[in-house]
Amino acid sequence: MAEGGGFGGDDDEGGLRVALSGLTTRGRSFLAAGVAAAVCAYALGQSDLLRVGLLLAVLPLVCAFVLYRTRYRVAGSRRLSPARVPAGSEARVHLRMDNVSRLPTGLLMLQDRVPYVLGPRPRFVLDRVEAGGRREVSYRVRSDLRGRYPLGPLQLRLTDPFGLCELSRSFSTYDTLTVIPRVEPLPAVRLTGEAKGYGDGRNRSLALAGEDDVIPRGYRYGDDLRRVHWRSTARYGELMVRREEQPQRARCTVLLDTRRLAFQGAGPDSAFEWAVSGTASTLFHMLERGFSVRLLTDTGNSVPGEGSDGFAGASQESADAAGLMMDTLAVVDHSDGSGLSRAYDVLRGGNEGLLVAFFGDLDEEQTAVAARMRQRSGGAVAFVLDSETWTRGAPSERCEERLRLLREAGWSALAVPPGTSLIDLWRDADRHRASTGAESGPAVTGWGS
Incomplete structure (x- = not known):
């Protein structure tokens, strides 16, 4: 952000009123004391006291007039490093003030507006800035809560040497700091799915080119x-060759349950925030491993929503897709929906490859819907954040029953107790896959292998 601003104005009635309103407490005290001394001097006939009173009364008025008529022009800019930061990490904000006028400035007080969750409001005092000179300052911000936070507008205050008058100006522009969920680096285990629901069941790998297409050229x-x-060649009367199929990227859909009724509690340590952080970690991990990924919520909204079937397309789009999905997770909130049917409608529209889901509380009906989702994926892993399990620290009977139904449908389903690391659950899902691999059939896709 960069913007110019100035101090000074035309000598009109409105401008003088603004200048007089800038008198500080000290300036108003000087003015009041001067008027009182002048009245007493007139009543008592003391000429010396009258001169002192006039001096006290005129001094703040002269300071206000001179300060208002001084034509300082300054330009302010702000730079965030970085502009997108994980929750709990710090970002540094760099402020720069340039004096673009031909006169040196007086004492400047710089203040930037920041939301209270990012820390105290930063204030800086800048000494005299020479004509054409500049000053740079910086401060740090930190938030444990994800979200998008506006920084600014920047406020600049100019005071006289006696501290009798103070004028303020505000720049109109602001910047936005995006605090994304915490991301855990996940191990490169191999969690595979069945051939069922993944086309013809042939292995798909990012590094493996496809077979020859029967359509010639x-x-x-x-x-x-x-x-x-x-x-x-015999049919068309000219030499024809078989086309090469482009390598097909393995796909992964990460489903986040945002239903308000499925989660209890709030704050950085709540089950919903754990699910959001786990979703972000999974998206980053799968993108790093070369998968085409997309984020899907229970409302049926899909991100990035570009390319084929809403997945991130070519590899050069991965960085943009990751940024878009992280920005979405930074502001995602509870939905008012009661079921997972909209997400199921999106999934049943095609072959989705690997499916990783973060569920909240599941009743019998929603468990059945989740079980049907497994039919449209090559592999499926579910992390279930049951409210009773999250409160008690151990899976409840209801949660165990839901996990059993999901596993019978082909899911690798795991309960999430409070304080559990996604890294440990990631490895547990791999061990669960290995223990049931003999019954699952041939593997078609891998997690980070």
Whole structure:
């Protein structure tokens, strides 16, 4: 952010009123004392006291007039480093003031407006800034709560050497600091899914090129003669070769349950915040491993919503897609929905590859909906944040029953007790997959392998 501003104005009635309103407590005291001394001197006939009273009364008025007529022009800028920071981490805000006028400034007081959750409001005192000079200051902000926080506008105060008058100016622009959920680096375990629901069941890998497509094209200079498709050559009367299928990226959908009735409590240590942080960690991990990923919520909203079927497309889009999904998770809140049917409608529309879900409380109906989601994925892992489990620290009977139904449907379902690290649960999901792999069939996709 960069913007220019100035002190000074036209000598009109409104401008003088603004200048007089800038008198400080000291300036008003001087003015009141001077008027009182002048009245007493007139009543008592003391000329010396009258001169003192006039001096006390005129001094703050002269300071206000001179300060108002001084034409300082300054430009302010703000830079965030970084502009997107995980919860609990610090960001540094750099402020820069440039004196673009031909006159040196007086004493400047700089103040930036920040939300209270980021810390106290920073204030700085800048000494005289020479003509064409600049001053740079910085401060740190930190928040344990994710969200988008406005910084600014920047306020600048100019005072006279006696501290009798103070004028303020505010810049109109502001910047936004995005606090994203905490992200845990996950281990590169291999959690695989079944061939069922993943097309023809052939292995798909980012590093493995696809097989030859049966649709031919005309021969081009340099094509390998071993790729000549003789049947098409005889049909079209010219040399035809088989196309090469582009490598297909493995897909992963991360589902976040945001229903208000599915979570209890609030704050950084609540179950919902754990689910949001786990979702962010999973998205980052799968992007780093070369997957095409998307974020899906119970409301049916999909992010990034671009490319094929809403997944992040080519590898050069991964950084933009990650930023968009992190910005979404920074401000995601509870929904008023009561079920997972909208998310199921999105998932049943096609082949979704790997599915990782973070569920809250599940009743029988929503457990059945979640079980049907498994039919449209090559592999499925569920982290269930049951309210009783989160409160008691151990899975409740209701939670155990929900986990059993999900596992019978093909999910690798795990309960999440409070204080549990996603890294440990990630490894537990791999061990659960390994223990049931003999019954699951051939693997088609991996988690970070």
